[in-house]
Amino acid sequence: METTLVVIPDDALADALRRLPARGLAGARCVCKAWHGIVDDRGLLLPHLLPHSVRGIFINYIDHRRPHLFARPSSAASPKIDAMLSFLPKNDDRRDWWSVMDHCDGLLVFGIKWHSRLCVGNPATRRWTLLPERTERLAGYAGAHLMFEPATSPHYEVILIPAVPKKPRRPLSWKVKKKKKCLPPRQHEIDGPFCLQLLFSSLDDTLLSDEGTQDHGEEEFQPATESAGPVQPCVDEDEDKEPDDLYRLMEWPPSPCQLNVFSSRTGQWEAKSFIRDGDPVGTVEDVRSDLSKQWLGTRHRSSTVYQNRTLYVHCGGSFIMRLSLSNDKYQVINTPQKIGNEKPYLGRLEKDVCFGFFDEGQLQVWILKESHEKIEWVLRYQNDLSSYARYASSLYNNAETPSEESLEWNSDNDDIISVGGEENRGEEFCYILGFHAYKKIVFLADPFGVVAYHMDKSKAQYLGNSRPNCYYHNYSNGIYESFVYTPCMIGALQEDNTDTSTS
Amino acid sequence: MEVDKGKGEAEETRKVAEADRDTVTLKSSDGKLFEVSKEAAARLSTVLAGMIAGGSIDDNGTDLKQIGSEALENVVDYCNKHANSIPSAALISSSISFNTAPFKEPEEWERKFVDRLSHDALFDLVEAANFLGMERLLDVTCHKISEMMKGKSPDQIREVFNIKNDYTKEELEEIRQELAWAFYDD
Numbered sequence: 001m002e003t004t005l006v007v008i009p010d011d012a013l014a015d016a017l018r019r020l021p022a023r024g025l026a027g028a029r030c031v032c033k034a035w036h037g038i039v040d041d042r043g044l045l046l047p048h049l050l051p052h053s054v055r056g057i058f059i060n061y062i063d064h065r066r067p068h069l070f071a072r073p074s075s076a077a078s079p080k081i082d083a084m085l086s087f088l089p090k091n092d093d094r095r096d097w098w099s100v101m102d103h104c105d106g107l108l109v110f111g112i113k114w115h116s117r118l119c120v121g122n123p124a125t126r127r128w129t130l131l132p133e134r135t136e137r138l139a140g141y142a143g144a145h146l147m148f149e150p151a152t153s154p155h156y157e158v159i160l161i162p163a164v165p166k167k168p169r170r171p172l173s174w175k176v177k178k179k180k181k182c183l184p185p186r187q188h189e190i191d192g193p194f195c196l197q198l199l200f201s202s203l204d205d206t207l208l209s210d211e212g213t214q215d216h217g218e219e220e221f222q223p224a225t226e227s228a229g230p231v232q233p234c235v236d237e238d239e240d241k242e243p244d245d246l247y248r249l250m251e252w253p254p255s256p257c258q259l260n261v262f263s264s265r266t267g268q269w270e271a272k273s274f275i276r277d278g279d280p281v282g283t284v285e286d287v288r289s290d291l292s293k294q295w296l297g298t299r300h301r302s303s304t305v306y307q308n309r310t311l312y313v314h315c316g317g318s319f320i321m322r323l324s325l326s327n328d329k330y331q332v333i334n335t336p337q338k339i340g341n342e343k344p345y346l347g348r349l350e351k352d353v354c355f356g357f358f359d360e361g362q363l364q365v366w367i368l369k370e371s372h373e374k375i376e377w378v379l380r381y382q383n384d385l386s387s388y389a390r391y392a393s394s395l396y397n398n399a400e401t402p403s404e405e406s407l408e409w410n411s412d413n414d415d416i417i418s419v420g421g422e423e424n425r426g427e428e429f430c431y432i433l434g435f436h437a438y439k440k441i442v443f444l445a446d447p448f449g450v451v452a453y454h455m456d457k458s459k460a461q462y463l464g465n466s467r468p469n470c471y472y473h474n475y476s477n478g479i480y481e482s483f484v485y486t487p488c489m490i491g492a493l494q495e496d497n498t499d500t501s502t503s
Numbered sequence: 504m505e506v507d508k509g510k511g512e513a514e515e516t517r518k519v520a521e522a523d524r525d526t527v528t529l530k531s532s533d534g535k536l537f538e539v540s541k542e543a544a545a546r547l548s549t550v551l552a553g554m555i556a557g558g559s560i561d562d563n564g565t566d567l568k569q570i571g572s573e574a575l576e577n578v579v580d581y582c583n584k585h586a587n588s589i590p591s592a593a594l595i596s597s598s599i600s601f602n603t604a605p606f607k608e609p610e611e612w613e614r615k616f617v618d619r620l621s622h623d624a625l626f627d628l629v630e631a632a633n634f635l636g637m638e639r640l641l642d643v644t645c646h647k648i649s650e651m652m653k654g655k656s657p658d659q660i661r662e663v664f665n666i667k668n669d670y671t672k673e674e675l676e677e678i679r680q681e682l683a684w685a686f687y688d689d
Contacts (some may be wrong), residue, residue, distance in 0.1 A: 010633075027655070028652065030675060
């Protein structure tokens with residue numbers, strides 16, 4: 001049948017298409033090549049694909065085998081999120097321990113299979129990529145962090161941030177044999193041009209003897225637990241003593257600092273050298289002693305911000321590394337205050353890099369101001385929130401435990417509480433769970449009741465209970481890392497899992 | 504165009520009085536004449552506003568060679584109806600930027616206005632509105648067109664818009680795969 005094709009001016013057609021929901025636009029691309037061109041060339045899908053809302057908070061729990069999403073009610077929101085992350089590669093071992101290592105604009109990097117492998121996944125598109133295996137153990141790293149800017153490219157990078165070298169443990173006799181075998185060549189190499197990767201790999205081996213050890217997964221979560229005590233001289237052999245002396249006096253972070261980066265473009269790991277601009281934090285010894293004064297959880301929690309080709313990393317300690325991917329340099333930025341018992345969080349508040357503390361009911365939030373040559377913290381917010389904490393805690397204690405699937409909040413209604421200043425201090429928030437990416441809101445937990453606190457309006461809203469049903473009760477219960485999740489439909493991920501059935 | 508010889512004088516007077524008239528005459532590609540409120544035309548069409556301000560309005564009917572009589576009738580109809588409806592503040596300041604402007608919902612009468620049109624008439628009206636720079640009318644017609652697309656499969660859309668599928672099977676599959684999430688059933 002001969003048909004006269006409808007001619008609608010491109011601008012008008014684009015305007016009509018722009019009003020369609022994401023699925024409609026995806027369908028329109030399939031109508032004909034001209035429509036495909038209009039949708040793609042004008043980036044009509046971008047507003048739908050790019051992160052634009054906060055959908056929940058991914059939380060790693062202490063001594064719990066998997067992360068959970070504490071989220072808005074799923075029925076109301078679009079796109080649909082696979083909150084239980086059932087799309088990730090299945091593991092036959094039901095006792096697999098895994099966690100979220102980082103989140104960046106809708107992509108998550110997971111440590112799976114007892115943290116032996118890294119996997120990047122997108123809960124909104126249900127796509128994932130298992131990163132190639134590395135020869136050295138991941139446990140020597142403080143974190144694996146995502147660098148992803150979906151507005152400019154679907155490609156992402158994962159960077160491994162080394163942990164401060166730990167003081168080698170006094171090896172057990174049965175392990176010494178093994179160590180001896182591999183030590184000599186490595187020491188020669190240490191004498192040569194400094195190679196961080198080698199240092200770490202040798203360290204890892206001395207620390208984590210072999211596959212037989214039970215707690216590899218734990219090891220990664222608690223990188224600094226063993227560095228707390230005083231330095232114990234290694235009396236066994238001279239060889240055992242030397243490595244630690246070498247580390248102790250080394251400046252930290254080193255320069256050049258060689259970091260391993262995975263790029264989704266090449267599909268490979270690659271070592272990248274970063275030159276330090278400015279002073280180090282101090283020696284390894286200094287950093288170790290600083291870490292040893294911190295609250296245990298702080299040492300575990302690493303948080304990052306990535307924007308404009310710059311990665312800001314806080315892995316415990318009283319400093320932040322600012323890595324510039326555009327010129328391969330890095331700087332050390334001291335935290336606004338020395339960190340002791342405070343619970344810090346590095347995040348993004350609207351467009352700014354911010355750093356928050358929570359200590360004895362006091363919330364303090366700084367914004368990082370950067371100009372040419374000068375980077376400084378500016379105190380953005382300070383308030384006593386103990387009354388909110390008490391209120392949240394009372395709600396938490398009276399609320400029933402949610403089911404595993406429904407860790408949901410309802411912040412769409414106006415159930416906002418304004419609490420006056422009562423005197424008695426009792427409960428207090430334990431953590432900053434994160435900052436809202438688009439509003440002046442900070443999420444606080446006490447430890448499981450979650451509150452959204454609006455910093456400008458000084459109002460709080462109780463969001464609900466973030467404790468999963470399947471989390472067994474124990475004195476050590478609590479939250480390690482938390483990531484404010486902003487869904488994104490972009491990401492160059494290879495594997496597609498449309499199977500929605502839960503494992 | 505033809506003008507009665509006897510009316511020549513009257514015509515002169517009319518021209519002099521042109522500046523005071525509150526309507527303008529528009530002529531379609533097929534020679535039909537339409538009168539439209541000058542205020543509404545200037546307010547709703549950037550092109551007509553420019554012509555009125557620049558004095559290039561022809562008394563005997565300003566030639567709009569690109570626009571057929573049916574579409575022009577609808578344009579004029581829309582303008583006159585608009586002149587009679589109370590212009591809301593939001594409407595006056597409305598301006599389309601194809602990428603960022605938030606959508607303004609059509610008002611009830613505007614909705615009815617486009618709903619009664621046949622598909623062909625609607626597409627012609629879009630073209631006319633585009634040509635005349637009538638942002639508000641474009642907004643209303645584009646809204647209608649997007650309604651026609653909503654919830655339809657690519658096949659159904661092709662049928663409604665009379666579009667030929669110029670993809671091969673493989674190309675289509677590839678395009679679907681790029682946004683696989685959009686095609687899952689809930």
